[in-house]
Structures are given as C-alpha cells and as structure tokens.
Amino acid sequence: MTNQGPFLFLVALLVAAGIGTAAFRHASYRIPLLPGEQQTVWQVEARVEYTALGGATQTYLTLPPEQSGFRLIEETGAAPGFGFNITTQGIQRRAHWTKRDASGQQILFFKLALVQDPAHAVDAAPPHGPVEAPHWDEPYRTAAFQLIDTLLPITADPQSMAVQLIDVMNRRPADPNVSLLRDRYSDPILLARLLNTAGIAARTVQVLELEDGRRRQGLAEHVQVWHQGIWHLYHTGTGRVPDDANLLLWQTETPSVLEVTGGTNSRVTFSMISQARSMLELAADIRAPGFSLSLYSLPIAEQGMFKLIMLLPVGALVVVFMRIIVGIRTSGTFMPVLIALAFLQTELIPGLLSFILVVSIGLLIRSYLSSLNLLLVARIATLVILVIGIISVFSVVSYQLGLMSGLTITFFPMIIMAWTIERMSIIWEEEGPPEVLLQGGGSLLVATLAYLVMDQQIVRHLAFNFPELHLLILAMVLILGRYTGYRLLELRRFASFGPIARK
Amino acid sequence: MSWISPFTLRRIGVLGMNRRNVAYISRYNERSNYPLVDDKLRTKLMAQKMGLSVPDLLHVITTQHEIEGIEPVLSSLNQFVIKPARGSGGKGILVIRGRTPDGFRKSSGSLITLNDVKRHVTNIISGLHSLGGRPDVAIIESLVETSDIFEQVSFEGVPDIRLIVFKGFPVMGMLRLATKASDGKANLHQGAVGVGLDIGSGRAVAAVQHNQVLVIHPDTDVPLKGIAVPNWPSLLSLAARCYEGTRLGYLGCDLVIDRNRGPLLLELNARPGLSIQIANAEGLLPRLRQIESLDEPYMSVDERVQASMTWFDRRSAAEQGSLWTEEDQEEKAGATA
Numbered sequence: 117m118t119n120q121g122p123f124l125f126l127v128a129l130l131v132a133a134g135i136g137t138a139a140f141r142h143a144s145y146r147i148p149l150l151p152g153e154q155q156t157v158w159q160v161e162a163r164v165e166y167t168a169l170g171g172a173t174q175t176y177l178t179l180p181p182e183q184s185g186f187r188l189i190e191e192t193g194a195a196p197g198f199g200f201n202i203t204t205q206g207i208q209r210r211a212h213w214t215k216r217d218a219s220g221q222q223i224l225f226f227k228l229a230l231v232q233d234p235a236h237a238v239d240a241a242p243p244h245g246p247v248e249a250p251h252w253d254e255p256y257r258t259a260a261f262q263l264i265d266t267l268l269p270i271t272a273d274p275q276s277m278a279v280q281l282i283d284v285m286n287r288r289p290a291d292p293n294v295s296l297l298r299d300r301y302s303d304p305i306l307l308a309r310l311l312n313t314a315g316i317a318a319r320t321v322q323v324l325e326l327e328d329g330r331r332r333q334g335l336a337e338h339v340q341v342w343h344q345g346i347w348h349l350y351h352t353g354t355g356r357v358p359d360d361a362n363l364l365l366w367q368t369e370t371p372s373v374l375e376v377t378g379g380t381n382s383r384v385t386f387s388m389i390s391q392a393r394s395m396l397e398l399a400a401d402i403r404a405p406g407f408s409l410s411l412y413s414l415p416i417a418e419q420g421m422f423k424l425i426m427l428l429p430v431g432a433l434v435v436v437f438m439r440i441i442v443g444i445r446t447s448g449t450f451m452p453v454l455i456a457l458a459f460l461q462t463e464l465i466p467g468l469l470s471f472i473l474v475v476s477i478g479l480l481i482r483s484y485l486s487s488l489n490l491l492l493v494a495r496i497a498t499l500v501i502l503v504i505g506i507i508s509v510f511s512v513v514s515y516q517l518g519l520m521s522g523l524t525i526t527f528f529p530m531i532i533m534a535w536t537i538e539r540m541s542i543i544w545e546e547e548g549p550p551e552v553l554l555q556g557g558g559s560l561l562v563a564t565l566a567y568l569v570m571d572q573q574i575v576r577h578l579a580f581n582f583p584e585l586h587l588l589i590l591a592m593v594l595i596l597g598r599y600t601g602y603r604l605l606e607l608r609r610f611a612s613f614g615p616i617a618r619k
Numbered sequence: 620m621s622w623i624s625p626f627t628l629r630r631i632g633v634l635g636m637n638r639r640n641v642a643y644i645s646r647y648n649e650r651s652n653y654p655l656v657d658d659k660l661r662t663k664l665m666a667q668k669m670g671l672s673v674p675d676l677l678h679v680i681t682t683q684h685e686i687e688g689i690e691p692v693l694s695s696l697n698q699f700v701i702k703p704a705r706g707s708g709g710k711g712i713l714v715i716r717g718r719t720p721d722g723f724r725k726s727s728g729s730l731i732t733l734n735d736v737k738r739h740v741t742n743i744i745s746g747l748h749s750l751g752g753r754p755d756v757a758i759i760e761s762l763v764e765t766s767d768i769f770e771q772v773s774f775e776g777v778p779d780i781r782l783i784v785f786k787g788f789p790v791m792g793m794l795r796l797a798t799k800a801s802d803g804k805a806n807l808h809q810g811a812v813g814v815g816l817d818i819g820s821g822r823a824v825a826a827v828q829h830n831q832v833l834v835i836h837p838d839t840d841v842p843l844k845g846i847a848v849p850n851w852p853s854l855l856s857l858a859a860r861c862y863e864g865t866r867l868g869y870l871g872c873d874l875v876i877d878r879n880r881g882p883l884l885l886e887l888n889a890r891p892g893l894s895i896q897i898a899n900a901e902g903l904l905p906r907l908r909q910i911e912s913l914d915e916p917y918m919s920v921d922e923r924v925q926a927s928m929t930w931f932d933r934r935s936a937a938e939q940g941s942l943w944t945e946e947d948q949e950e951k952a953g954a955t956a
Contacts, residue, residue, distance in 0.1 A: 542710075
C-alpha cells in the first residue's frame with residue numbers, strides 16, 4: 117500500500133492518545149476503569165464542647181495529618197458566630213475557632229469525609245533531629261536502666277526492642293521495675309520514654325478507632341517507633357498494630373488535641389459512620405470545580421443523552437466489523453445501530469418482537485399502497501403516519517393487557533422504520549421474499565450483536581467515563597477500512613474454487 | 620455448505636470484495652468520473668459522442684407531468700425498454716416485447732396495462748430505484764433483438780456480456796443468461812447463469828448458477844460448453860474504448876449483441892461484481908497484476924485488445940472443456956438422463 121507509514125503513524129497516534137488520556141484520567145482523577153467499584157467513605161464528626169467564661173475565646177482542634185491509607189475528600193468546620201480557619205504547622209493541621217464574646221455552653225463541630233484507599237501512600241515525616249534521652253528522677257532512673265539493660269542483649273533493632281518492652285510490661289506477675297515505673301507514667305508514655313532512653317526514636321500519638329456507628333468516642337494513645345523510614349504503630353496492651361486496622365492517626369506532633377482559651381470543661385468526642393460509595397461518585401466529587409471540558413460538567417439530563425450518544429461509535433464499530441470482516445449484508449448501512457439503540461431502551465426480546473411486528477404489519481399495508489400509484493415522498497410519508505398509528509395501537513393494547521414492555525416501542529426511530537418497510541417491500545417485489553428475509557435477518561442479527569456489545573456494563577461505563585477511548589475505536593475503524601483480505605462469507609461464496617485448486 | 624480456506628483463495632488469486640474496493644476501485648476509479656457511468660443517460664450520450672454503438676434512445680421522461688403525455692410516444696412503439704437512468708443493480712428495468720389490445724406484454728409473457736406502465740415511470744422518476752431515493756429520469760430505448768446464436772440458449776430476455784476492463788485492457792468476460800429462476804433478468808444473484816468466456820476466443824470455459832457448476836442450461840437444456848460468442852474481437856474493442864470514454868481504470872462493461880446491429884454497449888459499471896471469477900473458474904488478481912506491472916506509456920485500443928487476447932488466451936482449456944471436471948459432466952449427464 118502507498119502511504120502506509122503516515123497511516124500507521126496516525127493510527128498509533130490515536131491509540132497512544134486514547135490510552136494515554138484514559139490512563140492519565142484514571143490515575144489523577146481516580147475515575148474507575150470498571151463500573152460499580154466501591155470504596156468505603158468514613159464520615160467523622162468531632163464535637164468540641166466547653167463552657168465559655170464570657171469574653172474572647174479561642175479553640176484549637178488538632179486535625180489528622182495526611183497519612184497513608186486515607187484520602188481526605190471533604191472537611192467543614194464553620195460554626196455560626198465563630199471565626200474559623202485552618203492553620204498548618206509542619207504536617208500538623210489545626211482548626212481554629214475564635215469568638216470575641218462568648219459565655220455558657222459552646223458546641224463546635226468539625227466534620228470530615230475520608231476515603232479508605234489502600235493505594236494512597238504518603239511519605240512519613242521523619243523525627244525531628246536526633247533522639248534526646250529523657251530525664252528520669254530516681255528511683256525511676258535505676259528501674260528504667262535495669263529494664264533496658266536486661267532487654268538489650270536479646271533485641272536486634274528498634275522494633276524488637278518495642279516488642280520486648282511491651283512483652284515485659286504485660287507480664288504476669290508484673291515485673292517489679294515496670295510496677296514502679298507505672299506509678300509515675302502511663303503505659304504509652306512509659307514505653308516511649310524507655311525507647312527514647314535506649315536511643316530509639318519513638319513518640320506517643322493519638323489515634324481514632326474507626327468503627328461504623330460509634331458515637332461519643334475518644335481518642336486512644338498509641339506509640340510510634342521510627343524504623344527504616346516508617347513509623348510503626350504499637351499498642352501497649354496488644355503490641356504491633358496491623359497496617360489494615362481501621363485506625364485514623366489524629367495527632368502526632370502538638371502536645372494536645374484540644375486547646376481552649378477563655379473556657380473550661382472542654383472536651384472533644386468523635387462520632388463516625390462508614391458509607392460505601394461508588395468510586396465514580398467519588399471521582400466526580402473531587403473533580404476540579406469551575407470551567408472544565410468534561411462530560412460531567414453537563415446537566416444531568418444531557419449527561420443521560422450522552423450516555424447513549426457515546427455508545428453509537430461502539431455500534432458503528434460492530435457494523436463495520438460485520439460488514440468488512442464477516443460480510444453480512446444489511447438493509448441500510450447504519451440502520452442496525454439505530455435499531456440497537458432502540459433495543460437498549462426496550463430490552464432485546466420485546467424489542468425484536470415489536471420491531472418484527474411493526475415491520476410485518478407495515479409490509480402488509482404497503483402491499484396495498486403499491487396499487488395506489490403514489491409518488492415516493494407521499495408514500496414514505498404515508499408509511500411514517502402508518503408506523504406511528506401501528507405503534508400507538510400497539511402501545512394502547514399492550515397497556516390494556518397489562519404488558520408494560522409494549523410501551524417502550526415508542527423508542528423506535530419511526531422514520532427509519534418507515535424507510536425499512538419501504539425498502540423491504542421493494543426488495544420483496546423485485547427480488548422475492550428470500551432476499552427480504554436475508555437482508556432483514558442480516559440487519560436484525562447485526563442490530564442484536566451491536567445491542568449485546570453496547571449493553572455490557574463495562575462498555576457503557578468506559579464509553580461515557582472515558583470518551584477518549586473513542587480514539588481507539590476510531591483507530592480500529594481506520595484499520596478495518598484498510599483491510600483487503602477476504603470476508604468470512606466470501607470463503608463460502610468462492611467455495612467452488614476448491615476443486616479447481618486441487619487440480 | 621462448503622468452505623474454502625483463505626490461503627487457497629489467495630493462491631488462486633481470487634479478488635475479494637475488500638481488496639476490490641481498496642486496491643482497485645478507489646485507486647483506479649476517480650470519484651468525479653462516477654456520475655458518467657451511474658447515469659445511464661449520460662453514459663449513452665457519451666457513447667454516442669465517442670462513436671460507440673448503443674441501443675437507440677427513443678425518449679426521456681424527466682418530470683411527472685410528462686407521464687400523462689406518454690401514450691402517443693408509446694403508441695408508435697411495439698417493443699421497447701423503460702429503465703431508470705440511475706437504477707442500481709438492474710432494478711426498475713421494464714421490458715415490453717409486444718402489444719395486445721389490452722395492454723403491453725412483458726418479456727415474461729404477462730400482460731400489464733398502460734396504467735401499470737405509467738406507475739412504473741412514476742416510481743422511476745420519484746427515485747424508487749435509485750440509490751438514496753434521489754429523483755431520477757426514465758429512459759425509453761429500443762429493445763435489443765437477440766441474435767440467432769443466443770436465441771436457443773437463453774430462456775428469455777437478451778443474454779448480455781460482462782467484460783471487466785482494467786486500464787483499458789479487457790481482462791475477463793462472462794456471458795449472462797436469463798433463466799426461469801431469474802425471472803428473465805440477467806442478474807447472477809437472482810439466479811441467472813454465468814458462462815465464463817475465454818478472452819482469447821470468446822468461447823465458454825465454465826458455467827455457474829447460484830455458485831454451482833453447470834453443464835447445460837437449466838431451462839433450455841442447451842449444452843453450455845459449446846457456446847462461442849460471435850464478433851468477439853469487435854466486442855472486446857468496444858469495451859476497451861469505454862476506458863477512453865470514462866477514464867475509469869477498473870470498469871465493468873455490459874454489452875449485448877443485436878441481431879441487426881451487432882455489439883452494443885448497454886451500460887457501464889464503476890463497481891463491477893466478483894461473480895465473474897466464479898463463472899470463469901479463475902481469479903482476477905493474476906491478470907490484474909500482469910497489467911499493473913506493465914510500463915507501456917500508451918497503447919492503442921487495438922494493441923490492448925491484441926495483447927489481452929494473447930495473454931489471457933485459454934483456448935486450449937476451452938476446447939477441452941477441462942474446467943468442467945469429469946465428475947461434473949457425468950453427474951450432470953446422469954441427472955438429466
């Protein structure tokens with residue numbers, strides 16, 4: 117072939133552009149490749165209560181840092197009568213409410229929605245500078261050093277040290293050193309101090325245990341140990357916390373979760389629910405607001421229309437394939453696609469039945485029309501009116517009989533039906549009924565195949581949410597347009613060459 | 620229901636629909652030249668200008684209101700053909716062979732009234748038979764009288780000869796005989812018999828109906844093997860000259876032989892069908908490639924016809940009838956006995 121190079125380049129360009137754009141949109145906008153993919157969304161509500169003393173009040177609530185496993189999609193903290201903003205210190209974010217004059221019971225809410233996404237990874241912030249050994253008073257100092265000295269020989273790294281310490285702390289009967297130290301320190305703080313003393317970077321953190329439907333819950337204190345670039349989370353009662361635990365890290369840096377000035381009796385509690393939401397919905401949630409060249413930016417009704425329109429190229433591809441590769445003859449090149457589109461509304465079997473019914477009745481009436489000697493345009497117009505009549509009668513009768521599916525017949529393109537009847541009738545007169553069955557059957561076969569392809573959830577999903585994949589369809593159609601090999605049915609048509617080839 | 624492998628087909632050099640469209644029609648036929656062959660009226664006028672023999676043009680009806688005045692035109696005619704100028708696939712051709720007091724006798728023998736004829740013309744003008752329903756004109760032309768040689772072999776209607784002309788060279792030929800099954804039409808897919816013709820001599824080399832090998836005509840029982848088309852070189856030359864008239868590189872010429880006037884050009888086709896290969900039991904590709912590999916700058920019509928007759932000569936095969944297999948002959952002989 118001439119110009120094969122530029123042609124292949126164009127096809128490759130289309131394929132690359134289609135796949136590239138789809139991959140980019142999948143990766144950056146998180147539009148799911150498969151339909152119906154679900155993700156868990158946690159709706160967390162922090163409720164801050166305090167009694168204002170009258171006068172200016174300021175409230176700081178520490179907010180969860182960006183962390184692996186959770187993706188923040190939404191947060192709101194505005195409260196009526198309060199100034200609100202979010203401040204950032206390092207990786208620790210804090211909500212800040214202010215009011216000039218407040219007295220009595222105050223309630224503030226901070227709501228956030230998080231998507232649980234195991235693929236979401238955030239590089240952990242390393243500890244600030246080298247580990248500072250904490251100061252111990254006697255006799256705790258002796259107890260602490262004794263404890264560490266007994267464990268050092270049997271541990272190899274920060275993690276094994278943490279595991280051994282937790283093990284000792286949970287031993288029954290209690291280790292005397294641990295009992296002594298517990299008088300002064302709570303378990304998480306004790307663990308962190310002991311680890312720091314052993315030269316290991318460790319800190320206490322506040323975590324929120326996520327459980328669907330929990331209300332008025334507090335934060336729990338855990339210990340994080342820095343090892344090999346990752347903060348490992350430990351619970352002083354149970355040891356190592358698995359990565360897939362539903363724990364939301366709430367506070368890591370600042371000393372306190374809630375700071376209130378100008379108020380007393382402050383406390384913060386948490387409520388949460390989990391929701392399963394389709395990934396697609398979430399993708400739409402996070403899409404860039406404002407001007408966007410996306411189908412999602414259209415009104416819902418137009419989106420519904422585009423869901424159908426975007427299926428047309430798929431149907432066209434089926435027709436191109438059936439005609440060029442298989443060699444099936446259809447009456448009207450793309451009539452099958454329009455019929456298939458109607459099938460999408462009517463479902464296959466009712467659609468096929470009503471199509472055949474309408475065309476058959478139309479053919480009967482058309483055979484009478486042919487004796488009236490009408491001009492073509494008038495005849496087609498007559499058929500259009502007749503088709504509408506047949507469809508109305510059919511709808512009313514089927515409704516009266518309680519067959520709701522009969523009503524969907526109105527989705528058939530009526531002008532196309534009229535032309536189909538006209539063409540079929542001419543083929544009937546000129547080439548006989550077998551040709552009518554052949555071409556009509558071919559059209560219905562292609563329409564059915566196109567319907568079956570277009571009806572696939574995955575096809576509908578990809579066609580609408582990844583419109584750029586139509587470039588792939590375009591590339592395929594272009595390639596098929598250059599196909600010069602035999603059609604499948606030609607292998608039968610030319611079968612009589614078999615004996616000649618053998619001679 | 621038998622099938623053949625695509626590799627075998629390629630080895631024989633059978634031209635498929637896709638390759639015909641991409642590698643021949645779209646490469647050698649310029650779109651701007653299509654209207655000339657798609658419109659039979661323009662073809663006829665072009666042929667007359669080029670001095671090619673065609674059936675006489677008797678009358679042209681272009682508007683609906685002319686139909687009412689059609690009667691005086693027809694009254695002077697005993698035999699005639701009404702056809703749409705832009706009909707596709709032989710659609711809408713009405714052949715009137717004679718008249719009775721009641722009306723017109725079709726080639727099939729059935730009678731139709733003047734009103735039926737008018738309705739037919741109405742249909743033609745409103746575009747019923749043209750592609751896409753475009754308005755059309757109706758042509759009335761003289762009926763071709765079948766020459767004696769074909770009188771006995773054809774069931775009814777005039778046998779026509781299809782020649783594929785590639786870049787001005789006749790490459791393959793086929794005689795199309797109407798049958799009872801094809802309703803007097805010489806259309807292969809309607810059941811007409813296709814008889815492959817040797818380009819070198821105009822003799823029959825093979826015959827098919829409905830893609831099945833034939834030995835005798837199904838209706839007239841005449842053996843097809845002995846058929847030889849008369850005036851063969853002048854037929855080829857008439858077809859070859861159509862290339863100069865149309866500038867279409869891949870052209871199907873439909874010719875007839877009139878009892879009195881000899882070879883006539885009936886119509887031209889810019890998208891000739893592929894069944895001619897089945898009728899010839901031979902693929903088109905080797906012949907097309909032979910001509911494609913030619914680098915003669917210009918050859919006259921006579922030189923091209925001579926060259927084709929030499930290159931594509933299968934006289935020996937035709938005489939022996941070797942393309943009809945032995946089994947076929949016995950089988951058919953047994954069937955008719």
